Amino acid sequence: MVEKILSVKNLDVSVPNKTLIKSLSFEVFTGQILCITGDNGVGKTTLLNTLLGESKKVKKISKHVDFSVSFDAIQVIPQFREIDDNYPLSVENFMTLNLTHRLSPWLSHSEKALRAQVAEWTNLNQILKQPMGKTSGGEKQRAYLAQALMAEPQLLILDESTSNLDRDSRIELLRLIKEISVSEDIAVVFITHDPELVAMFADVELHIQNHKGVIRKAELEKGIANV
Numbered sequence: 001m002v003e004k005i006l007s008v009k010n011l012d013v014s015v016p017n018k019t020l021i022k023s024l025s026f027e028v029f030t031g032q033i034l035c036i037t038g039d040n041g042v043g044k045t046t047l048l049n050t051l052l053g054e055s056k057k058v059k060k061i062s063k064h065v066d067f068s069v070s071f072d073a074i075q076v077i078p079q080f081r082e083i084d085d086n087y088p089l090s091v092e093n094f095m096t097l098n099l100t101h102r103l104s105p106w107l108s109h110s111e112k113a114l115r116a117q118v119a120e121w122t123n124l125n126q127i128l129k130q131p132m133g134k135t136s137g138g139e140k141q142r143a144y145l146a147q148a149l150m151a152e153p154q155l156l157i158l159d160e161s162t163s164n165l166d167r168d169s170r171i172e173l174l175r176l177i178k179e180i181s182v183s184e185d186i187a188v189v190f191i192t193h194d195p196e197l198v199a200m201f202a203d204v205e206l207h208i209q210n211h212k213g214v215i216r217k218a219e220l221e222k223g224i225a226n227v
């Protein structure tokens, strides 16, 4: 069932002494990918940080930002991070690194079952025992996605997470995310500069220009069928 996860109404996005985006309004729903686009410096990452700040507040009194989920239900996958070639942790151990509610050093049956499910979704089964340092760029981003999915999020946020990947890996990552968002009812917010990915995968595009956000529908008919 489609559910509204976030509603933003007339929000001003600012940094000290400067308003970057004025009176921004949009909504985010489960099973959908919202792409946020716009030139460098228009305020996309600042918008994201503003929203995350609101989601952390215990008393939700903002007139402008209404989350139907708590901060714990939100996972962020940032831009590609450097992992040293000698980083020894295996892909499967990396996936469970952030499980916070563990009472013992061992995984429970349900955590193992979830890890197996997530490894299948993210196409990591063949490399679970491989050290993260020996994985490719695309495999690393899928491992970050898997780590985020282990938290069973309702909202997944990707900030330029594909920018260091080659075209095939970018498309594969987004195709997986699209499938998972639909099957697991996860809302996705994807900040990107890549028009091809927007055309293929966005359900809605929020384009920021001249301090304003404009909603554009992606041309879905050009979409996944052509991949």
Ligand SMILES: Nc1ncnc2c1ncn2[C@@H]1O[C@H](COP(=O)(O)OP(=O)(O)OP(=O)(O)O)[C@@H](O)[C@H]1O
Binding pocket: 015, 016, 020, 038, 039, 040, 041, 042, 043, 044, 045, 046, 047
């Ligand atoms: N804490 C801060 N104090 C002052 N200015 C800031 C601060 N944080 C960001 N800025 C400025 O605000 C503007 C928007 O930055 P932001 O990173 O949100 O843009 P962006 O749209 O995500 O850009 P990019 O596509 O390059 O990542 C930039 O000019 C940046 O220098």
